Amino acid sequence: MHPFDFVAATSVADVNSVLAQHGNRARPLVGGTDLLVQLRGGRFELDAVVDIKSVPEANVLELNGSLKMGSAVPLAEFYENQGVRNAYPGLIDCAELVGGIQIQSRASMAGNLCNATPSGDTICPMIVHSAQVHITSAKGDRTVAVEDFCTGPGRTVLEDGEWVLDITFPAPASGFGAAYERFIPRNEMDIAVVGVASSVTLDGSGKIADARVALAAVGPTPVFIRDITALLVGKEPTEENFVAAGKIAHDAVSPITDMRGTIEQRRHLSGVLTRRTLTKAAERAKAG
Numbered sequence: 001m002h003p004f005d006f007v008a009a010t011s012v013a014d015v016n017s018v019l020a021q022h023g024n025r026a027r028p029l030v031g032g033t034d035l036l037v038q039l040r041g042g043r044f045e046l047d048a049v050v051d052i053k054s055v056p057e058a059n060v061l062e063l064n065g066s067l068k069m070g071s072a073v074p075l076a077e078f079y080e081n082q083g084v085r086n087a088y089p090g091l092i093d094c095a096e097l098v099g100g101i102q103i104q105s106r107a108s109m110a111g112n113l114c115n116a117t118p119s120g121d122t123i124c125p126m127i128v129h130s131a132q133v134h135i136t137s138a139k140g141d142r143t144v145a146v147e148d149f150c151t152g153p154g155r156t157v158l159e160d161g162e163w164v165l166d167i168t169f170p171a172p173a174s175g176f177g178a179a180y181e182r183f184i185p186r187n188e189m190d191i192a193v194v195g196v197a198s199s200v201t202l203d204g205s206g207k208i209a210d211a212r213v214a215l216a217a218v219g220p221t222p223v224f225i226r227d228i229t230a231l232l233v234g235k236e237p238t239e240e241n242f243v244a245a246g247k248i249a250h251d252a253v254s255p256i257t258d259m260r261g262t263i264e265q266r267r268h269l270s271g272v273l274t275r276r277t278l279t280k281a282a283e284r285a286k287a288g
């Protein structure tokens with residue numbers, strides 16, 4: 001492995017300084033469950049790795065109507081927080097299934113997002129929760145919607161020197177529900193063949209005021225299907241309408257055939273899991 005400096009940052013300024021100095025030859029580290037595997041595997045070389053786990057602003061988990069999650073918060077801390085569990089069950093769905101307990105104790109949602117694998121389990125759930133990514137650097141700050149963050153396999157909108165400080169989830173509207181499911185050929189510790197996240201917001205009369213569906217592992221990036229929103233808004237949350245949404249998902253995705261599944265299987269799963277997660281999201285929306 002190419003030797004690199006290891007910097008244990010204790011402030012945002014520390015991180016900015018390392019990233020500004022090394023450009024694309026430095027990267028932040030949280031759990032390292034992707035980064036260290038990739039460095040050892042020789043996928044790329046770095047001159048510096050900056051650990052952000054001791055940066056206070058990256059460790060916040062503030063639930064105050066909306067939810068602000070620092071980029072270094074481990075998945076286990078996230079899903080063990082009772083307030084978060086009550087308010088965001090659709091995010092708990094994904095946080096609890098990444099890897100196993102050891103991975104969840106170190107790995108972060110921000111790391112999953114910045115790694116930008118199309119199969120990343122937490123990205124689509126963030127999209128259907130309309131999450132916003134707070135990006136910072138020595139030059140300033142900006143905010144990007146999660147659906148616009150990944151630009152290709154392993155690629156993101158982050159420019160040299162930039163990193164993710166935190167991710168914000170709006171307060172769930174009254175009548176909001178969300179769910180995530182993935183298909184894997186065994187019970188755990190596998191990469192999604194297909195993953196689907198859905199959210200539904202019901203209005204006072206029980207009709208769909210908003211719906212968001214995003215799919216993992218069926219394209220070069222997580223796929224947010226706006227046509228499903230257009231189809232469902234104003235309709236009843238019925239089986240028939242959710243089957244129709246599944247058909248849109250089936251046709252809209254562009255999967256590949258690989259060792260985990262074929263194009264046909266992935267299209268089929270896209271339809272089935274879209275229907276299932278919309279149904280579960282609507283049940284949660286009704287339950288409040």
Ligand SMILES: Cc1cc2nc3c(=O)[nH]c(=O)nc-3n(C[C@H](O)[C@H](O)[C@H](O)COP(=O)(O)OP(=O)(O)OC[C@H]3O[C@@H](n4cnc5c(N)ncnc54)[C@H](O)[C@@H]3O)c2cc1C
Nearest residue numbers: 027030031032033034035071098099108111112114121164
């Ligand atoms: C055994 C095993 C099982 C796994 N199972 C799953 C699974 O079921 N589902 C799944 O989706 N993934 C899985 N993974 C992959 C991995 O655990 C997840 O992607 C995890 O969420 C990554 O988080 P991390 O904190 O470890 O990221 P790190 O490895 O620390 O970082 C990942 C990448 O993001 C960058 N990065 C991290 N934080 C920031 C930041 N704040 N700003 C900018 N860039 C940043 C890093 O530089 C690196 O390029 C598994 C991995 C292993 C080893």
